[in-house]
Amino acid sequence: MEYSRGDHTSNRLKLLCKIAVLLCIGAAAASGQLTDDYYDYCCPQVYRIVRSRVAAAMKAEMRMGASLLRLHFHDCFVNGCDASILLDGSNSEKFAAPNNNSVRGYEVIDTIKADLESACPGVVSCADIVALAAKYGVLLSGGPDYDVLLGRRDGLVANQTGANTNLxxxxxxxxxxxxxxxxxxxxxxxxxxxxxxxxxxxxxxxxxxxxxxxxxxxxxxxxxxxxxxxxxxxxxxxxxxxxxxxxxxxxxxxxxxxxxxxxxxxxxxxxxxxxxxxxxxxxxxxxxxxxxxxxxxxxxxxxxxxxxxxVRMGNISPLTGKAGQIRKNCRAVN
Ligand code: HEM
Structure with missing residues (x-):
């Protein structure tokens, strides 16, 4: 079989991505805890990408910083910070009373996820994207620059009843x-x-x-x-x-x-x-x-x-190690 130069490059890229995913999984399995340097080796671009997408969304509408902050809160209080709020479907938390026609920012998370799937496929969880988007919503509104802990994985189920009762x-x-x-x-x-x-x-x-x-x-x-x-x-x-x-x-x-x-x-x-x-x-x-x-x-x-x-709120029942998954699309389980 003949290999072209392009095949070599894309194979090398795939290998690098696999190593990046393994590095991340290894880090999580080792500690079982969130850390502030979780993506430093497997997706160091994550901060720049999330920040620039949040900045663009806030340039179009300043209020979006607030909306992203609230999205993180409403995620964490239901099944922990596992991005369950982002799942579509009949049991979606989006239609629970505290969220329906109220929580905003889902499309901003989608654009960040798409960018990150191009830059570091299968590496950054939707739950971490939500936590980072909240951080930049605060920072770009003039608020404090706290260190977000990362390494959450995404939940497999939404909990509409929980959203109606826990918030x-x-x-x-x-x-x-x-x-x-x-x-x-x-x-x-x-x-x-x-x-x-x-x-x-x-x-x-x-x-x-x-x-x-x-x-x-x-x-x-x-x-x-x-x-x-x-x-x-x-x-x-x-x-x-x-x-x-x-x-x-x-x-x-x-x-x-x-x-x-x-x-x-x-x-x-x-x-x-x-x-x-x-x-x-x-x-x-x-x-x-x-x-x-x-x-x-x-x-x-x-x-x-x-x-x-x-940081304490972001630490509510995170999924780490092999629990949950890294969703490819934040709106659906893989
Ligand atoms: C302490 C209990 C809380 C109650 C009862 C509460 C309630 C509310 C309500 C009723 C709204 C307006 C929703 C609407 O217009 O549909 C709101 C907005 C908001 N909440 Fe809270 N909230 C609480 C705590 C929090 C926490 C812990 C955070 C984040 C850490 C947060 C962040 C926000 C933000 C940023 C907005 C504005 C969102 C926007 O403009 O899109 N809230 N909250």
Missing amino acids: PSPFDSISTITKSFQNVGLNVTDVVALSGAHTIGRSRCLLFSSRLANFSATNSVDPTLDSSLAPSLQQTCRGGDNQLAALDVNSSDVFDNHYFQNLLANKGVLSSDQGLVSNSDDPTVAATKALVQAYSANGQRFSCDFGRSM
């Missing part, structure tokens, strides 16, 4: 929200630091308009909502349930600590945001309020704790 609701009390965090191994500091993600992004009126009219027998508007913010939110929501309001009224595209300063001025948009400081009959609120005060006064401390809590 906290904006109508929950702080005690209930704290329990949902504790269920996945996170603590009260994680609740407050990660709620600081609402320094970027938007919410649909549907999820806070009950605070704006017919609130209770005695108050038409939620008394814990600042009286100058209420009319502007009412104005926004006249357009209907799908209208959007900034979660951080001062600087919705910049990752800073204004979200916490807003809460102390009764300018939290979601009831669950304002609840971190306002609802004194909730036993958890003394602890959450003290943290809100600390982060409001000290942006550096918020950045530090946020990065640490993102």
Whole structure:
């Protein structure tokens, strides 16, 4: 049989890819844990590729940074950080109440995956892509540059019921929200630091308009909502349930600590945001309020704790070693 030069090159490429995959599998099997240098030998381009795709998406629409951050959260709270949220099909998490018409960014993940399958076939998991996209969403919004741990593998099943039950609701009390965090191994500091993600992004009126009219027998508007913010939110929501309001009224595209300063001025948009400081009959609120005060006064401390809590969230039940698989297409198992 004759071999052309092209055959040699493509065979060498295939061999290099196989070695790269084996290097990655070897690293995971050896440690069973996530590491910050996981792709250094088998796909060192991963950071550049994810960063440039996230930057392009945010250039087209700045809000996408926030949407990618939320995508990671909604992935990790259901079956762990295994990219189960990306699977299409009848049991898809995409159609669970907290995600439907709400979670965004799936197409950005698809483009990153396509680039990575060209650069390092079969090496980078969808779950790691989601974690890295969240990191760059934060960083390119002006937030902290924390080290993402990598080496997750992709899950084989979606869990729509889990998405309906595990994710906290904006109508929950702080005690209930704290329990949902504790269920996945996170603590009260994680609740407050990660709620600081609402320094970027938007919410649909549907999820806070009950605070704006017919609130209770005695108050038409939620008394814990600042009286100058209420009319502007009412104005926004006249357009209907799908209208959007900034979660951080001062600087919705910049990752800073204004979200916490807003809460102390009764300018939290979601009831669950304002609840971190306002609802004194909730036993958890003394602890959450003290943290809100600390982060409001000290942006550096918020950045530090946020990065640490993102790493802790990213560590929820990862699949490593031989568990799961590296999906070729993030929307379907291989
Ligand atoms: C503490 C409990 C939490 C509750 C109750 C909550 C609830 C919500 C709700 C209701 C929205 C608006 C959704 C919509 O308009 O359809 C939202 C948006 C958002 N959430 Fe949370 N969230 C929580 C924690 C988190 C955490 C832990 C993160 C990330 C670490 C996060 C990141 C975001 C971001 C960035 C947005 C804006 C997304 C965008 O503009 O596309 N949230 N959240």
